[in-house]
Amino acid sequence: MKKLLMLMAVALLPLTALADSDNKYGGENRGKPLLPKQINAKxxxxxxxxxxxxxxxxLPADSWRKLMSGLxxxxxxxxxxxxxxxRAITEFLVKNESNRWRAKSAPLRITESAWFKAKHGTHEIAPDVWKRASIKSPANCQACHLEAAQADFNEHRIKIPK
Amino acid sequence: MKKTGIISAIALSAIFTFSAPLMAAENTILESYRAAARQENPAFKDFSSTRGQAFHTAKSGDLSCASCHTENIKAHGKHATTGKDILPLAPSANPDRFADAAKVEKWFKRNCNDVLKRACTAQEKGDFIAYTLSVK
Structure with missing residues (x-):
């Protein structure tokens, strides 16, 4: 039995390796698409x-569950x-969670995820830029991502305000 | 007896007919808070827009209602944390205000907790609505 399990584990190795290559940002990757075609009006x-x-x-489903249970x-x-x-909003969020999140982590803040940090590092944005009155906080996506409310974060539509 | 009954019925229906348009002009949500205020305090007299205005600008800690809704409630407000635009609070500038009872209760609950760290009384809610209705 033990031998059989070992064999199975070895057979599964290539699969694990494949999953790992998919493990961008340590598994903390945003979904694609970010928003389903059918959005919930509520x-x-x-x-x-x-x-x-x-x-x-x-964010992943667990993040949404935690967030929605502590409103x-x-x-x-x-x-x-x-x-x-x-209930209706939680269902919508959970159903359309990030489909590329592999990690067990479930942060409450989008800005704590590895993909966010990687995309918004100091090499791209100096720390004082965040403090501008026109931006205020990294949670204020639409200050720079003009179409953020439509879940459009395309880098061609970024305009960092003065 | 029968006659007085009929007469008072006519008188009542006359009052009803004449007062109906006036009632319609009143805010029905304000009226339901009036009933709640009576329940809350048997000595309840009336709502006061002056008291409501003082409530609007009174600070509790760092915040007041005016922190987000601004002192001029016919103007747009701005969320103190997120900076998001807030539509005017005065029904004269924004007819959607105080038109949906559930929505009104939802926001009183949230905002009273945020500003006062407690629920508001029916008296406070009524004073506040009376104030917003008084701003023409």
Whole structure:
């Protein structure tokens, strides 16, 4: 039995290797596409009330579950929703989670993910740029990604404000 | 007896007919807070737009309602943290305000918790709505 298991493990090795090559950003990669064709109107309305409605493909399902279960203390703000609305929005987020996230991690902040950090390193953006009044915070995607609200982060449509 | 009954019925329907347009002009959500305020406090008299205005600008810690909604509630506001644009609070400038009871309750709950770290009373909510309605 032990031998058989060993054999199986060896046989599976190439598969594991393949998965690893797919392991961009240590497995913390955003999804493609970020947004499904069919979007949920409640997600758009509720999440978009205080900030852009961040696309579900930006985080894995576990992140969305954690985030949606703690909305009464949402980054220092009470953003609580009615139970049925919460359920519908969570379902939409979870169903359309990042399809390229392989890691077990589930950060609450999009800016904590490895892909975000890699794309926004100091070699690209000097630390003081983030502090500009026109940008304020790395959570303010649309300050530079003009079409961020439509989940369009194409680098040809970036304009860093003064 | 029968006659007075009929007369008072006519009188009542006359009052109803005449007061109906006036009632329609009132904010129904404000009226439901009036009922809640009576429940909350048997000595409740009325809402006050002056008190509502003072409530709007009163700071609790770093925040007041005006921190995001600005002092001029006919103007656009700006979210204190995210910087997102907020549509005007005064129904005279934004007719969608105070038109959906569930939405009003949702935001009172959230914002009272954020600013005051507690729920608002029906008196406070009513004063506040009365203030927003008074700004023409």
């Amino acid at each position: 997600w758009q309305e509720e999440c978009g009330a205080c900030h852009i409605a961040y696309a579900p493909g930006l 009464d203390q949402h980054f220092g703000t009470d953003a609580a929703l009615a139970t049925n609305e919460n």
